[in-house]
Amino acid sequence: xxxxxxxxxxxxxxxxxxxxxxxxxxxxxxxxxxxxxxxxxxxxxxxxxxxxxxxxxxxxxxxxxxxxxxxxxxxxxxxxxxxxxxxxxxxxxxxxxxxxxxxxxxxxxxxxxxxxxxxxxxxxxxxxxxxxxxxxxxxxxxxxxxxxxxxxxxxxxxxxxxxxxxxxxxxxxxxxxxxxxxxxxxxxxxxxxxxxxxxxxxxxxxxxxxxxxxxxxxxxxxxxxxxxxxxxxxxxxxxxxxxxxxxxxxxxxxxxxxxxxxxxxxxxxxxxxxxxxxxxxxxxxxxxxxxxxxxxxxxxxxxxxxxxxxxxxxxxxxxxxxxxxxxxxxxxxxxxxxxxxxxxxxxxxxxxxxxxxxxxxxxxxxxxxxxxxxxxxxxxxxxxxxxxxxxxxxxxxxxxxxxxxxxxxxxxxxxxxxxxxxxxxxxxxxxxxxxxxxxxxxxxxxxxxxxxxxxxxxxxxxxxxxxxxxxxxxxxxxxxxxxxxxxxxxxxxxxxxxxxxxxxxxxxxxxxxxxxxxxxxxxxxxxxxxxxxxxxxxxxxxxxxxxxxxxxxxxxxxxxxxxxxxxxxxxxxxxxxxxxxxxxxxxxxxxxxxxxxxxxxxxxxxxxxxxxxxxxxxxxxxxxxxxxxxxxxxxxxxxxxxxxxxxxxxxxxxxxxxxxxxxxxxxxxxxxxxxxxxxxxxxxxxxxxxxx
Ligand code: ADP
Ligand code: MG
Numbered sequence: 001x002x003x004x005x006x007x008x009x010x011x012x013x014x015x016x017x018x019x020x021x022x023x024x025x026x027x028x029x030x031x032x033x034x035x036x037x038x039x040x041x042x043x044x045x046x047x048x049x050x051x052x053x054x055x056x057x058x059x060x061x062x063x064x065x066x067x068x069x070x071x072x073x074x075x076x077x078x079x080x081x082x083x084x085x086x087x088x089x090x091x092x093x094x095x096x097x098x099x100x101x102x103x104x105x106x107x108x109x110x111x112x113x114x115x116x117x118x119x120x121x122x123x124x125x126x127x128x129x130x131x132x133x134x135x136x137x138x139x140x141x142x143x144x145x146x147x148x149x150x151x152x153x154x155x156x157x158x159x160x161x162x163x164x165x166x167x168x169x170x171x172x173x174x175x176x177x178x179x180x181x182x183x184x185x186x187x188x189x190x191x192x193x194x195x196x197x198x199x200x201x202x203x204x205x206x207x208x209x210x211x212x213x214x215x216x217x218x219x220x221x222x223x224x225x226x227x228x229x230x231x232x233x234x235x236x237x238x239x240x241x242x243x244x245x246x247x248x249x250x251x252x253x254x255x256x257x258x259x260x261x262x263x264x265x266x267x268x269x270x271x272x273x274x275x276x277x278x279x280x281x282x283x284x285x286x287x288x289x290x291x292x293x294x295x296x297x298x299x300x301x302x303x304x305x306x307x308x309x310x311x312x313x314x315x316x317x318x319x320x321x322x323x324x325x326x327x328x329x330x331x332x333x334x335x336x337x338x339x340x341x342x343x344x345x346x347x348x349x350x351x352x353x354x355x356x357x358x359x360x361x362x363x364x365x366x367x368x369x370x371x372x373x374x375x376x377x378x379x380x381x382x383x384x385x386x387x388x389x390x391x392x393x394x395x396x397x398x399x400x401x402x403x404x405x406x407x408x409x410x411x412x413x414x415x416x417x418x419x420x421x422x423x424x425x426x427x428x429x430x431x432x433x434x435x436x437x438x439x440x441x442x443x444x445x446x447x448x449x450x451x452x453x454x455x456x457x458x459x460x461x462x463x464x465x466x467x468x469x470x471x472x473x474x475x476x477x478x479x480x481x482x483x484x485x486x487x488x489x490x491x492x493x494x495x496x497x498x499x500x501x502x503x504x505x506x507x508x509x510x511x512x513x514x515x516x517x518x519x520x521x522x523x524x525x526x527x528x529x530x531x532x533x534x535x536x537x538x539x540x541x542x543x544x545x546x547x548x549x550x551x552x553x554x555x556x557x558x559x560x561x562x563x564x565x566x567x568x569x570x571x572x573x574x575x576x577x578x579x580x581x582x583x584x585x586x587x588x589x590x591x592x593x594x595x596x597x598x599x600x601x602x603x604x605x606x607x608x609x610x611x612x613x614x615x616x617x618x619x620x621x622x623x624x625x626x627x628x629x630x631x632x633x634x635x636x637x638x639x640x641x642x643x644x645x646x647x648x649x650x651x652x653x654x655x656x657x658x659x660x661x662x663x664x665x666x667x668x669x670x671x672x673x674x675x676x677x678x679x680x681x682x683x684x685x686x687x688x689x690x691x692x
Contacts, residue, residue: 015042015182023177030165037163045178046186049210049233050158053219056126057155063099067131070159073097073138074124077117082109093117095125102136104143116143126157142169156213175211183207189240189678191671194656200232207233226645235649242650242657243675244682245443249299250661252443257297257421258397260324262289266316269348273312275453280304281313284447288317288425291445298423301404301441304449305611306429306581311341311556313449314400315348317425322349322378326397329373329422330381331415333406335360335527336534337554341381341402349379357382357391360527387414395419401426403553429553429578429611442654456589460580460606462568463595471564471593472512478562479516479543485562487546488579490570492522499566505546513544521547552578558586568594573601573618577611 018041020026020034039045052070060071075097082091091109095102104125106113117123127141162171186203188195195202201209206229213222221227270277277285284302291298304310318328330345332338335358342356355372357380366385373380376394380386396419401412404426416424426444463471478485487508490498505520519542521533530550536542538557545551552575563583568576576594584590594602608614666672 013182014185014187015046015178016187018042018182020045023174023181025170025174025177033163033165039163042178042182043186045175046183046207046211047233048160048175049230051161052159053213053222054126054157054159055155055216055219056157057216061099062095062097062102062136065100065102065129065131065136067129069129070127071129071138072124072126073102074122075101076122077119079119080114080117082114093123095123100136102138104138104141106140140167142167155216156219158211158213179208179211187674188236189675190236191660191675193671194660198235198652198656200235201229203233203236205229231645231649234646235653238650238653239657239660240675240678240682242442242654243661244679246657246661247666247679249443252299252416252424253296255297255421256295257423258324258326259293259295260320260326260397261293262316262320263323265323265349266319269316269319272348277312278309278449278451278453280449280451281309284449285313285316287445287447288313289320292317292320292423297421298398298425299444300425301444301446302425302427302449303446304427304429305452306578307455307585308429308449308452310427310429310449311344311402314402314425314427315345318345318379318398318400319348321398321423322353324397326395327373327376327393327419328379328398328400329386329393329396329415329418330379330400330402331386331407331411332381332383332402333553334523334550335383336530336550337402338381338383339527339531340534340554340556345379345381353378355380357385358527359383359385361385384411387411391418393418396422398423398425404428406553429581454587455584456587458580458584458590458592458609460592460594460609462598462602462606463593464598465567465596468595469512471595472508474593475508475544475562475564476513476516479513482540483543483562484537484540484557484560485544485564486551486560486579486582487544487564487566488551489546489548489566492524492548498570501546501548504566508544508546517541517543519545521545521550523548523550549575549579551582555582556585557582560585561588561590562593563590564593564595566595568596568602569599570596573604573614576601576605577614580605581611 019031020039020042021031023042023045026034034040034045039048054070054072056072058072059074060069062073062075065071065073073095075095078094078096078101080091080093082089084090085107088107089109091106091113093104095104104127124144125138125141126143127138130137130139158172158175159168160171160175162168166174183204186207188203190198190200200206209218209227209229210222210233213219218227222230288298288300288302291300302310302313314330318330321328330338330341332341338356338358342354345354355369355377357366357369357373361369369380369382370391374392374394380393382391385391399412399415399419399422401407401415401424404412405428412424412426416422424444426441475485475487487501487504489501489504491500493500493502501520501522505518509518519533519537521530521537525533533542533545534555534557537545538559540559549571560583563580565571565576565579571579580592583592592605594605596602604614604617608617660666660672660675663669663672666676
């Protein structure tokens, strides 16, 4: 038996199977720090790619330094100062180079640090320029005596987002060690034949170039994110993800579904509608009908910006299934939205045809709702409560998930498992760029409502916080003219940062909006109170509704024409777009006032009313890592999605993935071993178990 500690046997093990503790210098403390950053295996370390590359042969004069720049500076030490700030000890070293001077600063410096500098001697400093307040600083820079050759200087050096407890230098050494000892054993998920055909470098080689590019000529491409080594890793990652999605889809469609077709119930609903469907709605409905007519479960995502009219389309899809005598389950993210759905559905399918099932029902009501679901009520709408074990259906034919991005893949699968191969229709308005949507929802067919119904214009303005009284005047006039308005606050109640709904409502009632019918709505109220308030707002008994993000998704009160978002800079872009979408839902159009501190996000909103365009802008601004759901849904591990070739790579990976996933020898082919393992790691376990 070979011992795990034998270095020779370790070196041949693939890095994914080697724990970080196998690396020299990684003891229990560092293991914990690495685990906290999500790094468990040596492969995790190797796949944490540099965030930037610094060409250390290119030095910058102090006079030319720009804030935020990662710079290399050579200068002479003018003096040293050690001291203690409010909390921490520090060491400051003043350096000048003939064009200017700066301070290098270290907090909690190790004892030996001071002795590394001699007044009058030259030093090379490498670090990020901080110019928020004078004098110019480099915080915690790396340093060298000039001319001294070491692994951390010379040509091109990688800069990382380092886990806690590491500096650039110690992290770089760790990566170098990992690469040296285990890089050669990195296993390629792409089968060799495909690798050769697509012309991919082997992974070990790609990793080496990405971490320690020897050639300065590689740097411009690496910085742009379109170096062949980067594209190769990205393509591999996309291939794994797309294969995982394709496998899931195959599992979900393994058993046949019962086809169904629209009839008199659908016709009745259409006749009673106060408007005609738009061309986009009709087209999407036809796509859904074609799915429903097949002997294969529908797996469809309905995308459409907020207000584009998704609900009625799904309602009409539900009609076709109910027509066939089967049940429909609707999963909504909030009880406010579930109630709204139930109320709408009752007008279409009759009060007997709809059961509401939320977590706020009393025990007896809950038993009655569960009994109704099990007994065959045509449409059951609810929140997460629907997923609980006690809720069963008699013949579930269609699962509708509203605001799909609020739910995990797991929950979607769990609801689907409550019926024999039900159809699935998921809706989302979350502004995810199309390229990413394909990445994340690649297992679903997509239908898109490109445009909503004809409506009046929706105008967005920014108002500096100091001009709040003008906003109150606008609100007052709107209410007096018979309009309806939302005032959205970031918090519910009490002292804290940002306005609170309850306090704001009191302030308005006693002052600027005295005599106007005001209401308050927030998530901490009991469900019945929430419904009552919303009903009164809909009916016009409340004119101004002071609220929180509880109305962020789905709430539809077409009469509302004005939304004031308080402390708007505290909300995310996607959230603001959703909140704004509460108005402008009729031919009267709408107005959105963003009140607070100036912020680039708010400028984007003022300039652009299209959710998809906003999402693209946001992606360019921040990278995909922060996008709603992108992380959790398994978007590519590295932030290369902004690569100009991303969509091409995605298309090609998707094509190859479809072929691989459909192979009849998928489960046994030895050349697919690594890919299979990677795919299994990508699919949530519960999904594999319950999806099929
Ligand atoms: P979302 O796509 O955000 O879920 P909804 O389905 O709630 O949007 O629709 C927004 C509003 O537009 C609702 O008040 C709905 O009744 C209305 N609506 C939907 N389709 C049409 C249409 N074809 N013509 C006019 N109004 C419509
Ligand atoms: Mg909706």
